[in-house]
Amino acid sequence: MLGRVSLLPKSVARRSISSRRHASTKTIRDALEEVIPAKQARLKQLKTEHGQTVIGDIKVEHVVGGMRGLKAMLWESSVLDPMEGIRFHGLSIPECQKVLPAAPGGKEIIAESMLWLLMTSKTPTEAETRQLSRELAERGELPEYVVQLIDSLPQSLHPMTQLGMGVAALNKESKFAAAYERGIKKTEYWTYTLEDSMNLLARLPALAARIYRNVYNPGKPIPGVNKDLDLVGNYVNMLGYGSNHDLTEYLRLYIALHGDHEGGNASAHTAHLVGSTLSDPYLAYSAALFALAGPLHGLANQEVLRWQLNMQKEIGDNVSHDDIKEFLWRTLQSGQVVPGYGHGVLRSPDPRFMALQKFCETRPELLKDPVIQLVKKTYDVAPGVLKEHGKTKNPYPNVDAASGCVLYHYGLTQFKYYTVIFGVSRALGCLTQLVWARALGLPIERPKSLSMDVIDTLVKSP
Ligand code: CMX
Numbered sequence: 279m280l281g282r283v284s285l286l287p288k289s290v291a292r293r294s295i296s297s298r299r300h301a302s303t304k305t306i307r308d309a310l311e312e313v314i315p316a317k318q319a320r321l322k323q324l325k326t327e328h329g330q331t332v333i334g335d336i337k338v339e340h341v342v343g344g345m346r347g348l349k350a351m352l353w354e355s356s357v358l359d360p361m362e363g364i365r366f367h368g369l370s371i372p373e374c375q376k377v378l379p380a381a382p383g384g385k386e387i388i389a390e391s392m393l394w395l396l397m398t399s400k401t402p403t404e405a406e407t408r409q410l411s412r413e414l415a416e417r418g419e420l421p422e423y424v425v426q427l428i429d430s431l432p433q434s435l436h437p438m439t440q441l442g443m444g445v446a447a448l449n450k451e452s453k454f455a456a457a458y459e460r461g462i463k464k465t466e467y468w469t470y471t472l473e474d475s476m477n478l479l480a481r482l483p484a485l486a487a488r489i490y491r492n493v494y495n496p497g498k499p500i501p502g503v504n505k506d507l508d509l510v511g512n513y514v515n516m517l518g519y520g521s522n523h524d525l526t527e528y529l530r531l532y533i534a535l536h537g538d539h540e541g542g543n544a545s546a547h548t549a550h551l552v553g554s555t556l557s558d559p560y561l562a563y564s565a566a567l568f569a570l571a572g573p574l575h576g577l578a579n580q581e582v583l584r585w586q587l588n589m590q591k592e593i594g595d596n597v598s599h600d601d602i603k604e605f606l607w608r609t610l611q612s613g614q615v616v617p618g619y620g621h622g623v624l625r626s627p628d629p630r631f632m633a634l635q636k637f638c639e640t641r642p643e644l645l646k647d648p649v650i651q652l653v654k655k656t657y658d659v660a661p662g663v664l665k666e667h668g669k670t671k672n673p674y675p676n677v678d679a680a681s682g683c684v685l686y687h688y689g690l691t692q693f694k695y696y697t698v699i700f701g702v703s704r705a706l707g708c709l710t711q712l713v714w715a716r717a718l719g720l721p722i723e724r725p726k727s728l729s730m731d732v733i734d735t736l737v738k739s740p
Contacts, residue, residue, distance in 0.1 A: 303403075303405045303406055303409045304406055305406075305409065305410075305413065306393070306394055306397055306398065306406075306410055306413075306472075306476075307469075307472060309394070309397070309398040309400060309402075309406070310397060310398055310468075310472065310713070310717075312398075313398055313399060313400070314468070314717045317354070317714075317717070317718065318717065318718060318719075321352075321718050333349055334348070334349045336348065338733060338737065341728055341733065344622075345542075346622060347623075350725070351541045351542060351547070351550070352541075352718075352720065353540050353541030353542075353546070353550075353711060354367075354399075354711075354714055355367065355396040355397075355399075355538050355707055355710045355711065355714075356396070356538045356539065356540050356707065357540055358539060358540040358623050358624070360623055360624055360625040360626070361625055361626045362626075362629075363624065363626070363628060363629035363630070364538070364539055364540070364629065364630070366392070366395055366396060366538060367395055367396070367399040369395070370629070371535060371629045371630065371633050372629075372633075374387055374392070374395070374534075375387055375633075377401045378391035378392060378395060378401060378402070378534075379391045379402060379403070379404045379407040380530075381411075381507075381508045381510075381511055381530060382408075384523075384526070384527055384530060385527065386527045386528075386530045386531035386534070386637075387530065387531060387534045387535075388407070388411075388508050388509070388510060388530045388533075388534055389479075389508070389509045389510055389530070389533050389534050389537065389703070389706060390402075390407050390410040390411050390414065390508060390509060391407045391534070392534040392535075392537050392538075392706055393410070393479070393537070393706050393710070394406060394407065394410060396537065396538055396706055396707060396710040397710050397713065397714075411507070411508040411509065412505060413476065413480075414476065414479060414480040414509050415480070415503050415504065415505045415506075415507065415509075415512060416480075416505060417476060417477050417480035417481065418480045418481060418483065418484055418503035418509075418512060419481070419484060419502070419503055420481055420484045420485055420488065421448070421450075421451060423447070423450070424444055424447050424448060424481075424485065425488065427443070427444065427447050428440060428443075428444050428485065428488050428489060428492065429488075429492060431443070431492070433492060433493050433496065436571070436694065437489050437490070437493055437694060437695050437697070437698045438567060438568075438570070438571040438576075438577070438697050438698060438701065439571070440489045440492075440493075441485065441486060441489060441567055441698050441701050442564045442565075442567040442568050442571070443564070444485045444488075444489070445478065445482075445485070445560055445563055445564040445567060446560060446561060446564035447560075448477075448478060448481060448485075448560045449558050449560035449561050449564075451474075451477065451560075452474050452558035452559070452560055453470045453473045453474055453477075454467070454470040454471050454473070454474050454558045454559065455558045457470045458470075458556065464719060467556075467716035467717075468713050468714075468716040468717035471558075471559055471712055471713050471716045472713050474558055474559040474560065475559045475709035475710075475712060475713055478559055478560055478563060478705065478709065479509070479705055479706070479709060480509070482513075482701075482702045482705055483503075483509060483510070483512050483513035483516055483702065484500075484503060484512075484516060486513065486698050486699070486701070486702050487500060487513060487516030487517050488500060488516075489695075489698060490517050490518075490692075490695055490698070491518075493692070493695070494692050494695070495518065498518065500516050500518075501515055501516055501520070503516075508530070509533075510526065510529050510530045510533050511526055511530075513529065513533075513702065514526045514529055517690070519688065519689070519690065522688055522689075524641060524688065525685075525688040525689075525690070527637075528637060528684050528685075528688070529685075529699065531633065531634070531637060532634065532681060532699070532703065533699070533702060533703040533706075534703075534706075535630045535633060535634075535677070535703075536630065536677060536681075536700060536703040536704065537703050537704060537705075537706030537707050538704075538706055538707025538710065539707065540623075541711065542622070542623070543575065543622070544569040544570070544572065544574075544575045545566040545567070545569045545570040545575060545576065545704050545708065546566065546704070546707055546708055546711065547569075548562075548565050548566045548568075548569040549562045549563055549565065549566035549708035549709075549711065549712065550562075550708070550711050550712070550715065550723070551565075551723050552565040552566070553711070553712045553715055554715065554720065554721065554722045554723045555722055556722075559709055559712050562708070562712055563705055563708055563709065563712075566704065566708050567701050570697060570700060570701055570704060571697060573617075574615075576697045576700045576701065576704070577697050578617045578618060578676070578678040579618075579677075579678040579681045579682045579693075579696045579697060579700060580682065580693045580694055580695075580696045580697055581617035581618075581678075582617040582618040582678050582679055582681075582682055582683075583649075583682035583683060583686060583693040583696070584617075584693060585609070585616075585617050585618075586649060586652050586653060586656065586683065587649070589602070589605045589652065589656075590648065590649065590652055592605065593605065595648050597652060597655060599655060599658060599659050602652075602655055602656055602658075602659050602660075603659050603662075603663055606656075606659065606660055606663040606664075607663065610663070610664075610667050616660060616664065617678065617679075618675055618676060618678045618679030618680075619660055619661075619664055619670065619672075619673065619674065619675055619676065619679060620664070620670040620671075620672050620673070620676065621672045621674075621676045624672050624674070624676065625671065625672050625674075626672075626674055627657075627674040627675055628674065628675060628676045628677050628679075630676075630677035631675045631676060631677050631679055631680050634677065634680040634681060634684065635654070635657075635680055637684070638650055638654075638680075638684060643687075644684065644687055647683070647687045649683045649686055649687065650683050650684065650687060652683075653679060653680055653683045656679070657675055657679065660673070660675070661673040661674055661675075681696070681700075682696050685699075
């Protein structure tokens with residue numbers, strides 16, 4: 279069985295989160311305070327003892343090839359192995375699914391338990407997870423000026439543009455920016471960054487749901503934040519699908535799994551770079567969202583569904599493996615990429631893709647869905663075609679190959695919106711990094727760029 283069964287007996291799980299709060303339960307801030315000094319000491323030691331130790335070469339192909347594989351960034355919360363996929367503080371996805379608490383009445387891991395793990399490197403208890411859900415829900419309402427801003431935007435403006443604008447506008451509320459202006463010590467930066475990060479995370483569901491309502495269901499009432507629900511439970515409720523338990527569980531899993539993918543990917547790196555200037559978390563994360571909005575990165579999940587639906591429209595429901603091969607070749611020969619395949623680091627099928635496939639395998643109604651069947655059949659043949667094509671270093675699916683089709687099945691069919699869901703998720707990792715960058719006192723990023731003349735000179739006399 280996929281996922282983790284709630285440790286609570288059903289009768290207890292049904293009780294509200296608030297009724298199970300304990301004054302003694304540790305908050306995420308308490309947990310961070312406990313682990314920060316040891317990490318600070320470790321970094322200090324690393325700099326002192328190994329500051330000049332060489333751990334890699336820089337080749338011209340790094341400079342002109344998007345820095346692929348260049349080891350040049352500290353990112354603690356997760357590490358991506360090309361063959362094995364992502365590990366969050368050393369835990370693989372199946373291990374996370376065994377140890378991280380689910381929502382009351384649910385089985386899948388949730389954003390809160392993943393956030394706790396990313397931030398603190400520890401597995402939260404059930405009580406700590408519930409308290410974090412409560413804390414986020416209490417912070418979850420949008421300020422009125424942001425509601426007005428979002429409501430004033432044209433319906434035709436891409437949902438990702440709206441999300442980025444809404445997140446940037448929230449910076450009026452920034453505790454970090456206000457404290458910095460007042461004058462604070464460097465050692466205090468992380469506490470205000472954490473405060474902003476929690477507020478931003480908490481408000482993302484209401485912001486993202488309002489964008490969905492305005493673009494696709496104008497005028498429909500949106501429920502308020504329910505203090506007894508987890509972050510994604512609230513999000514799905516505000517999107518208008520709260521009664522769909524399976525969709526809620528799917529989005530819990532998807533948002534938790536997609537929350538962090540080490541630091542070099544475009545959105546994570548953007549958040550870190552912008553944050554390194556001491557921009558507040560709202561500005562840093564809004565910049566990350568605009569990186570996420572590119573079709574080679576986060577927009578791929580919208581592109582996958584568009585591409586699969588075009589395939590279905592062209593070939594019909596009764597699709598054979600040979601039909602798919604032919605369609606794949608036509609895509610490649612027209613000079614387009616096959617969305618959902620390939621990766622900058624991974625060299626094997628993405629374990630996040632596999633986890634989402636497993637979710638489908640436990641639900642017969644999903645297995646019968648023609649679009650989900652098409653995704654599975656495409657996976658059967660696409661790696662072979664891409665290998666034969668011979669360009670991509672990784673012919674296997676990434677997470678985006680599977681994510682959209684399940685949403686489509688459950689009635690969330692507006693695929694231009696899918697990257698917004700990714701945007702709600704990726705905040706987990708990006709904001710964790712911002713807090714740690716401040717706790718560890720990481721400096722402003724400033725790599726050295728080179729002109730071709732300089733490269734010519736260097737290659738002649740390295
Ligand atoms: N279909 C066709 N060609 C592909 C390909 C694909 N899925 N993936 C890579 N290639 C091509 C590249 O365009 C490149 O071609 P050129 O030499 O003509 O420029 C060549 O193969 C080598 O690329 P690579 O080193 O294997 O891949 P990169 O690290 O440069 O790019 C990625 C990685 C993800 C942008 C690329 O695989 C791609 O465009 N995939 C499709 C879009 C996608 O699914 N993106 C989502 C990624 C996950 C995420 O970030 O969320």
